[in-house]
Amino acid sequence: MFCSKPTAAGLAGLCLALMVVGTGLSNLNGALAGVSGYQVQVENLDGGTFEEASCHLNANGCIYPVAGGALPRIGGSDRYHTATLLAGAQFIRAETAIIVGGDCYCDGASACGLAGALKAPVLLTAKDCLPDVAGACLTRLKTSRVIIVGGEEAVASSVEEALHGRGLSVERLGGENRAETAALVARRIREERGLTNRDGGSAIPAFIACGLAEADYLAAGPAAFKYGAPVLFVERDAIPEATREAIGQLGAAGVYIIGGQEVVSVPVERELASLVKVNRRLAGADRYETCATLNRHIFGPSPGGGVVLAGSSRRQLADLLVAAMLGRPVLFAEEPVPPAVSGYLQSAVEGGAGIILVGGELAVSPGLEQAVLRLVEEIRAAGRAGEKGGRSPTGGTSPGTRKKIKLQGLPETVELGVGDIIELPVVVSPRDAIIEVKSGSPVLFQAAAAGKTLVLKGISAGEAEVKITASLGGYRRGEAALRVKVFDKEWCSLDPEGLSELQAEELSFTICDGLPYLAFRDIKRDQKASVIVYRNGKWEYAGDLSFTTGMAYELTLGREHSGTGPLYLAYRDSTFNRLTVMRLAGGAWKIAGEYYFAPESVSNISLAIWNGSPYLAFKDGLSGGGVSVIGCTGGSWEIIGSRGFSAGPVGSVCLAAGGGGALEGAGLAVAFQDGSCDWGATAMMFNREWGGAGSPGISAGEAYSINICWEKDLLYIAYQECLSAGRRATVKRFIDGCWETVGQEGFTSGEAGRIAFQVSGGIPYIAFKDGSCQNKVTVMRFTGDQWETVGAPGFSAGEPDDIFLQVYRGEPVVA
Structure with missing residues (x-):
């Protein structure tokens, strides 16, 4: 406004x-007013079969379009494309992304644990150039930081330069060999999780595999992602020094050996046991059985989130690598379906799990898909027969003899704007029922059932239905639907x-x-x-x-x-x-x-209310043009602290009230243009006396249009500063005694004048006169990874003389 x-x-x-x-x-x-939420009662309803879904969406928001009578599949034109499709569907935004070489499966397995710890996607790159689809995905996810896993033999410096050219910060974790790279990644996982040996070891295990056994270490990828756990490498008959050191530094809560004695020998297992607790060896007669054994032990026999199938040839192992981002058990598959795979699928389907295919038809052929569908139908047919007889296919009492599931209390319609994210709490009875999104419209909105919360994000204007399912066991199902209306936001005047x-x-x-x-x-x-x-x-x-x-x-x-x-x-x-x-x-x-x-004698007046009393800050002409603050706490006005307490003359004075708690009673803060620091921005807080909030001169150069405000115990400052690119807006927050930049310094595309600023619900908003839009008004907000425009930029009819910003119930209002 x-x-x-x-x-x-x-x-x-x-x-x-x-x-x-x-x-x-x-x-x-x-x-x-936003949607207050809705209640779901789970009682009694006949459920449909999995194949009836028009699409499937996992608990973290991954959408998979499905043709009628087919399994959900996500697969691109190649491994790089498939990785971006998984990342783009699984993550709405990702401040950090992991990049590995598309042919370096060992580095990819190491990266899975770090990606899980950072909640970051894993993207693949060619050795010498970044694929266009990967670059587009980074832009779409609004990524600001990239971690390359692997040395320059895997990902050349030209890729790193291309990432820098996109304005991304780049870090590389790469050793002389796969064992050293994995050890570097494990150390970084420890740092991200804040783990030290003083903690008595990490709360998560590590996975040990032979560095030459691709199928084994890739099978551990989903578990590593899910728990943010490291994957380390050994040789068949020796433990590399880098791995030995990593185990000692991690203090891991036990390790799992992946693979049989032919790839990790008994002497190596004994040596590992002398270094760290060996929880067990997870192995089978072949890659299929090893993978099924690992999944059964880590994820359980009936994983509620579903099972992922990927191709088993070496060429398709890249699909299995990036499928780890789903954090679900992944199985190798081929036609005919191996017994170990069919056995795990049976227990999973009986437990109500769905099946997802990763990779195109060259990776998971239509014939294999039909074979899996036939297997699923046979399992369900046996289950229905068991229901009639009161027995399940596995011999127990069929859940069908109990009440089935019914969903009630959903609103008919939910409205949200493009770019908005809303969370709707879901109350489930019985509490252990699993909520999932069965279908929606990924073109219009993204939807996710995150635990017991439905999360919706508006993508483009339109209206569509979203279906929600609840399940408990393989035979208790329910379904309900609501309309989601997504509209383009626009600025409009209030009674002009x-x-x-x-x-x-x-x-x-x-x-x-x-x-x-x-x-x-x-x-x-x-x-x-x-x-x-x-x-x-x-x-x-x-x-x-x-x-x-x-x-x-x-x-x-x-x-x-x-x-x-x-x-x-x-x-x-x-x-x-x-x-x-x-x-x-x-x-x-x-x-x-x-x-x-x-x-x-008074100018640059700023008013703040604290604990029911008014306070004023101003440039005090009777004190050399320094800043003074007065307050009316007992019916009369008095000086707060010392008069003219700034080090020199000031301008652009702004007073804020509302802090406290962690800052030991500090509730008043003042920011100003500081003549003693070349007219840069300075902030001070009152706690019995006025003291500096960080060092004087927060800005890089001269600062204008200074705003300061509290958000709970965090102090924020926004200002226009003179940079080499011109006068741009910068926002910072005061954490641990230092000012930390929110996003990037000078983040506006053009010169920013007449800045107004507020933080609401942890989200900073800024309104300003936008030099890139004929000096009309633009509003931006920081979404956690970067600044984005709210509505259209330069939406005002003309150039404003002044701007005021308030945020009410999550929506900006500007005058």
Whole structure:
């Protein structure tokens, strides 16, 4: 939203704009209310078969389109494409991504544990060039950091240079051989998980495999990803020194040996047992049986999240590598289906698990798919026969004799904007029933059943149905559906006709108790202060019109950090240049404390409310132009700390209130343009005395349009700074005694002026005059990995003179 300074003829461009959520807006309070959630009761309903699904989506959000009568499949034109499809479907955003060589399976297996620890996707690259599909995936996931696993023999420096060229930070973990690389990755996993030997070892095991047994170490990939556990390599008859050191540093809670004695000998097993506890050896007569044994022990015989099938030839092992991102058991498969595979599938299907294919038809052929479908039908047919007889195929009491599942209480429709992510809590009875998303529309939205929460993200405008299933065992199923409406967000004005009648200057804007308030110097009424409020779809005056004694200057509205009243207004009154604060009470404006006299000496006024009392910060002309803060805590105004406590003259003063807790009582903070530091940004906090928040001169150069605010115990600052690329916006937060940049310094594409800033729900928002959009208003927010534009950039009709930003129930409102 924006405010445009009026011409002599009056306020031609005064406007409020709102990021619309839904339609039929009558007032702000309630217009932005989100979906409160829904309740699911699980009782009694005949369930359909898995093959009836039009698509499947796992517990972390991975969507798999399915043709009728086919198994869910995700597969691209090659291994690189398949990896990006898995990553793009599994991850909505990924600040960090892991990249490995597409032919270096050993590095890929090592990378699985790190990817799990970081919650990051694994992408494949050719040795000398980054595939276009991988680069596009990094852009789509808004990745800012890449970790290459493997030396330059696996991933050449040209790939690293290409990643740097995309503006990504790049780190490489690569040793002289596969064992050293795996040890480096294991050490990094320990660092990410904060594990040290003082902890008595890690809470996770390590997997040990022969470095030449590709099928064995790749079989461990899904478990390594799921638990963020390292994969380390041995030789058949020896333990490399790098592996020995890694085991000692990890202090692992036991290791699993993957593979039989022909690949990891008994002497090596004994030597490992002298270094660390060997939990057991997971092995079988062939790769199929070894893989099934590992899955049965790590994931259990009936994994609720489903089973993944991948091709068994060496060429298709890359599919198995990236399939580890699903964190589900992965089986090698070929036609005819090996007994070990069919045996594990039987227990999984009986337990209600679905089956997912990874790889194209060259990897998992249609013939193999049909063979698996026939096997699944045979298992289910036996289960239905067992239900009729009261016995299951495995000889127990059939779950079909108990109540089946029914889902109730779902809302008919959920609405969200493009780019929005909403979480809807799901209450399940019985509690151990598994919730999954059965179908949806990946073109319009992404959906995920994360535990007992349904997560939706708007992708593009449209409307579609999402189906949700609940299951408990192989025979208790239920299904329900709701409509998801995704709409394009746009900025719209709140009653522009009502605002156009005003003639106003020197504006201030806030939202208090869910209602927007606008204060201004009223040109029509002797330039005294007036305040209007947007209520019931129209603007009306709050309190008396032109209620100040004289002309009002430097108006600033304030309310508690929580967004609740009472509402305060501070200004400089032309009558004897009085600095005055008034409070709206009972529909009338009343003086807070007494007049505070500061003849010709006060400017850059900033108001904050803390624990029900108003505080003012300002440039104090009687103290050499330094910053002073006053507060009205007992009915009268008094200096807080020392007068003029800054090291030198100041400008662009901003006061914030609302901190505390971890900062030992600090509740007031002030930021300003610091003349003693070449006019860079400086912040100070009050805790009995005013002290520095970090070192003076936070910004790289001169800073303007400085904003500071609290979000719980975190202090944030935003400002325009002079960089080599021009005057750009930067946001930082104060953590552990240091200022940490949020995103990148100078993240705006053009010059950023008249900055307004607020943090809501942990998400920083910034509004500014955008030099790349003809100086019109743009709003951005930090999504956890990068800054993104909210709505259209440069949405205002013209160039604003000043900008104010508030965030109400997760939606920005700008004046």
